[in-house]
Amino acid sequence: MSDISRRPILGRGENLVEPITKNSVGGPKEYPRTYEEAKKLVREELVKVKKDIESIPLEKKMDEVVIAVRLNEKFLAKSYTPNSFFHALNVENVGSRKWVTDSGKESKLNFVKIKPNNIDNGLNLLDSIRTNSFKEDLRKIEEINLLNKNEVALGFDDTWDNGRVELVLHPYEEAETVLEKLFNLLKITKDHRSKIRYKAYEHGPIFVSINLSREELNSLTDFNPLRTVHPMDFELNSVFTDLISNKVNPPVSTFTPVKKVGVIDGGVNIFNPFFQQSTTQNYEVVSLPSDSFMTHGTNVASLILYGDLQNFQEGVAVPSPVIGVESIRVFPTADPSDIDLYESIDLIEEAVPKLGDIDVFNVSVGPKGSILDDDISRFTTALDQLAYDHRKLFIVAVGNSGMSQEPYNRIESPSDMVNGIGVGAYQIDSEGNYLRAPYSSVGLGREGCKVKPDFCEHGGSALYPIQVLGTEDYAMQNVQGTSFAAPIVARKAAELMLKSNDIGALTARSLLTQATSSEINEIDHEFGYGICADNVDDILLCTPNKVTIIYNNEMSVKNYAKLKLPVPQACGAKKIKISWTVVVVTPPNPLFAESYTSTAIEDALHPHEDKFNLYKNSRTIKRDVIDNSQDVKELINDGWKLGSIPASVTPNKFATESERRDDLKWDTVAKRSKVFQRNSLKNPFLSFHALDRDTNKTRVRYSVAVTIEALDYQGDLYQEILNEYPVLQPINVRLEQEIRTSIQGN
Incomplete structure (x- = not known):
């Protein structure tokens, strides 16, 4: 019997997964000419x-x-x-x-x-x-x-005269020969060449970070190995107020957090007593720290450790953090007046694989400028590859360009990554309404992650700023920006994993998305999938009539799978709401910008196991093969073809590739919901089809969060599910007070 006062979400949903065979239905392709x-x-x-x-x-x-x-x-x-x-x-x-x-x-x-x-x-x-x-x-x-020149040079306005750019070169085995031609064309001396950073990825493009003038740019647009070139500016444009007197005191007890978030930023003053016991910094660029970058990094780390300090009373000691910080100081780079992000990315690619005990990384810094559909930056590619290879979750601020004119208000790299969460910012007005913070950059994302931001978190406003600690223990600041929304989400992701060993990086992403406030019918350019849940414990616990089940598994590409949805026969509710979030992790493919996601899962909901579609020519009808068995036999004899699996409520028959893209079929995240009359459900299930393109990977890892809600029901859905589906088990959950007690005891 479950503890009715504590109902953890249910795990082991993968025990309800089984393979299925589905016949494809389609017709001959029409060609535009003979x-x-x-x-x-x-x-x-x-x-x-x-x-x-x-x-x-x-x-x-x-x-x-x-x-x-x-x-x-x-x-x-x-x-x-x-x-x-x-x-x-x-x-x-x-x-x-x-x-x-x-x-x-x-x-x-x-x-x-x-x-x-x-x-x-x-x-x-x-x-x-x-x-x-x-x-x-x-x-x-x-x-x-x-390619014509306008297809090569992307993102440059008429006022651009000179600056740092990123060149993306086509893949050549003789990368050094290509670079030699490039440098000769630009008349770059051998001494200066050693200072130019580039990265040639195996079976991928060659990325080059370099300073160019407009004249040099024009001379390169017909350099045949060049695929694209775009500006790569950098600035910290979050809003900081002047320092104010610190109103809180450091934690009283001695402690060492058992879970940390990696903070990829400008560094943290680890000698500040607020950070000394909970923060380490083992990876740094060779240049000395700078005040502005360290302030930004310390502000971000403050939110990971303590959250928003706005509601703390004067003179109180902040509680011991349950989440610590591993700071990776990637700024400033060698020349503080010319930030070269490649120096930062090199350190990230070195550090992340070595930090095996850290699952969540926060990135609140990145290049200035909207993403471009036909171009993928090295920063985005690097984080997506690290996330895939090392099972990490990157939480990335989408940028603060929201008040710029369209399309310059679009999300910024690397928040367009497909294997991470791009976080936007909301603000609360005087009447308590949730609005997009005007500074928060907007979507769409790129192909493979069109819903961006993924969701929004409080980022501060003039009316309700976020309050954080500064680099010195005597001062704090009020701040605004997506830079400060992202670490609040990163903290929640790490808390989910800390509070349950049954939750990994991919599951944390599916649960956070599933728990957002909105259910999307159309792509929301401002909020994505909605507002992030306020309390992690609410994500981990169910109510008697709203139950979440997690499925973690992997499947072979091109195959189909059936995920049974545990709607109990004993449930007497008249209406059942089923919502689900599917998250996959995919190897990125930067050579194929319009098909950057190499793998995906196409999902459909099948509400009734006896109801099938029948097809004839371009017509489709639905019949219950048990209740209307004689009618079905007559239709088949008349030339109708019976579908291989029960009818779906997701309209994906005969979908063209363009329609699949519009329906987010190649996105790494899909969130959907539907309300049913209880009598219209009989052993419902989700069907999955693992898709692949331009990859040698044969397996797709996924996590699914399904929520079943009995509307206006006085019974106990949670217990009914456990009774009818004993293969499901409540996950192991430690609530916050238990963790704090454990930390204090140690």
């Missing part, structure tokens, strides 16, 4: 691009040249990549990105490396290859050409 028309078009495009390649100066190209093969808008999916055509021309596919056609349709282009003499071979092959796959590939192609 094979003969396509052959003529491709021949003309190859002749033109050959001339364009010949006009590129030798100092601006490699032996293998990168060209863009642009596809018709009907062929977005990975399965439509014209691989037979690429094989015939002996080219290497080195990436893709979104392409908007002249008619405004969203499509994609593939970057391919080709030796120029292979174009002549390709022209000869057009008449000799007759395979269906080759013919179909030709019919997908719209254009074959080089």
